[in-house]
Amino acid sequence: MPVTLVLGSQWGDEGKGKLVDILASSANLVCRAAGGNNAGHTIVVNDVTYDFHILPSGLINPSCQINLIGTGCVVHIPSFFKELKALEEKGLQGVRERILISDRAHVCFDLHGVVDGVAEDKRKTVEGGKGVIGTTRKGIGPCYSDKVARRGVTFWMLVNEQQRWVQRLRDLEANYRRLYGDAALQGYDVEAEIAKLNGFRAELQQYVVDQTPLLAQAVGTKGVATTSATASSNGNHQPNILIEGANALLLDIDHGTYPYVTSSNTGLGGVFTGLAGLSPQSLSAPGSNIVGVVKAYTTRVGSGPFPTELDASISPVDADYGERLQRIGREVGVTTGRKRRCGWFDLVLVKYSAAVNCYTQINITKLDVLDDFDVVRVATHYKVGGQVLTSFPADLDALENLEIEYKTFKGWQTKTTGCKSFEELPLQAREYVEYIEREVGVPVKWIGTGPKREDMVVR
Template identity: 65%
Template sequence: MPVKIVLGSQWGDEGKGKLVDILCASASMCCRAAGGNNAGHTIVANGITYDFHILPSGLINPSCTLNLIGAGCVVHLPSFFKELGALEEKGLQNVHQRVKISDRAQVCLDLHCAVDGISEEILRSKDGDKAMIGTTKKGIGPCYSDKVGRRGVTMGMFMSENGQWEKRIRTLHQGYLGTYGTDALSQYDIEAEVSRLKQFRDELVQGNYILDATPLLSRTIGSNGKAKQADTQFGDAPDDTNGVPKADEEDSALFSNVLIEGANALLLDIDHGTYPYVTSSNTGLGGVFTGLAGLSPLTLGHPDSSIIGVVKAYTTRVGSGPFPTELNTSIPHVSAEDAHAGDELQRIGREFGVTTGRKRRCGWLDLVLVKYSCQVNCYTHLNFTKLDVLDSFAEIKIAMSYKNRRDGSEIKGFPSDLDLIENEHLEIVYKTMPGWKTETTGTREWEQLPQEAKEYIEFVEAEVGVPIKWIGTGPRREDMIVR
């Protein structure tokens, strides 16, 4: 049974949602493995713009019958239900019936959101804006911290009849009061949150949203990567302890093609990103298999399986942290001409964060970064997005390597030592290529691209050593070249 995994290759905002939307046309299951509503995927279909955060983007396609939020995710229930309601208002069908949450996912609290903001403010007050991580303040980091500290609340705990979830949340609150003080948390109301959570719990029960996902994934795709035969009905038998439905094999047989939707991107991975300016989960290939236990790595041996890296035709970043190719007048050694190019990338590309609305930092395509991403995530194919944003540029630059500005020595690979890639210490070796100065927006055939655009794509493809199968040429679902 084929499995397709779509992962962000840079710092996020590459345009993963659009490819997921296209691939979901042939997928019966779409899964999120990690992260929370700090993710932001925009899809334009039939003239309507949809924004996805915690929900899998497969909900946009009625044929995608199950959209699973996996065990590696953290779920802020007010946002979960609000997002479902917004999709329903835009005309998407059966969204409540087509989404499930793993009973091992963590509950992200309003308390976590409050603490997230407090933590960022402490960093800012001590060392200024540059010291801030630049989080979305959605509570993701504190929630994962409590998960790792074994203080959190899983969905399974939350659904249990023993009521221990409330005690754990109150204990969390007392701990944060001890850390930050009552004044810092004065705007947070523990009683109001507990009351809301009880209402959400009732909705989860009534809607049958929570399930034991591991048997579903294991039965859908066996250890040898082949679908197993089915003989019973999904969801009929309750779990022995928490009343969480078990996944049975008949329903599993319905899932003939599984799509995994990555959130955030590799350079924001807690282990492999630009730490500490990262998110709090494993956003790369490794996080897929920990967040979706039961999914065998052997499935990737299927001839139709693939690991797809989504690469924007230039580079953007939201929030703090190093950004070697950033084009901004505040960056040392950036010329006025290049700074203007950065402004144009931001303007033409409409580079604003889907989740936060913050203006994205922009720069030229960084192949050092992309090659590193390829090494970590083992991509079999790439999706090259937003090519049309480059249409008006007479020249386009590509970062080929890094040098230490102080002694001229080459910096090998993409270093974990962030001091080496701080802009004032770094010299970028660029290759300059001619632009095409021709509109490509809406182009759907490779042959219709200008020769210079083809050469730009082929150069990137040759340098990274991974075939570019999809090329995005606009915001609409149809604006995609498939090679």
């Protein structure tokens, strides 16, 4: 019974959804461990583009019977139903019969979204705007804050006990009005949100489950009763499990470029806190892997340090390279619609990510975006004051004042899209991939060469 984890290795938007889509064809259970509808995964199948935010991407595969939104997630309920409807309108069948939500996951209210925007706008006045985090304004941060402060609302409260969650939401609204003032929340109506959520409660009950016995049974933990939800159509009670990471390691609340991060644990640790019942020992099962998804260059949405960013502050030539990466790679956020900042591949960052997440395999994505470049560069070392750093630093001041050493590769200037094997890739492209593989110390198993499902070289 293999378990496969697919985790983002940079600042998100690496293309995790495509690999999850491929792997989900042989999985019975696909899980989301953390985050909310601030995530964005794009999958192209038969020239149809599907965008996923809070829903696990396994829903695109009819053979994937269970798609679980885990305890570590926060769920905006109107967005949950809107996303289900959008998938159905694009022809996906049985999505409502294959989605579950942990009863311990937290509800992300409209109120949280309003507060997120208010807080972000206030940050614009800090240090000349340097305090802006660049959040998606989806309410994720305020929701996690209320969770940690023990003020939040879990799904078991929402579907089972009317008065508790209603009073908690009213208390949250009163607290935020005291904090930000009535004027800041003048467009929000708590009674309207209560009425809206009451309209969802009856339908929600069919999706809400106790996650722990479901996952414990799936991985074969002793002493846990069998649940019908874990059984596959052929009677197999030990399904293949696929864990779909959201965001990425450098956005992790503990291991990312804090405070320019998301509000959850997006790395390996968050998988086991967000998906209780999934034993760490399951990763020792034959066929289990931790896959780090790595874009062939680097991008970032929002504020925060970005050592290899290519912009006019470096030189007009570098600015042109950055603009080309953005344009050719169509680097626009799925969730926010914001243009992504672009830069060369950062080996220091990816080696740090691999050390934290313990990758056993790598998926390099969007290699084809580099097809027309005359040169391609990789950041190999950081220096501060002439001293080489041994790892990716936590110190934001250090990140702002780095001297970066690059290795330059000759561009292959040949199309990689359509290549079916590693040997078919241009020589320079193979050398680029092999260099990354050798330096990170993790085998590159998959290489993305285009947006479609079939645009993937498997080694």
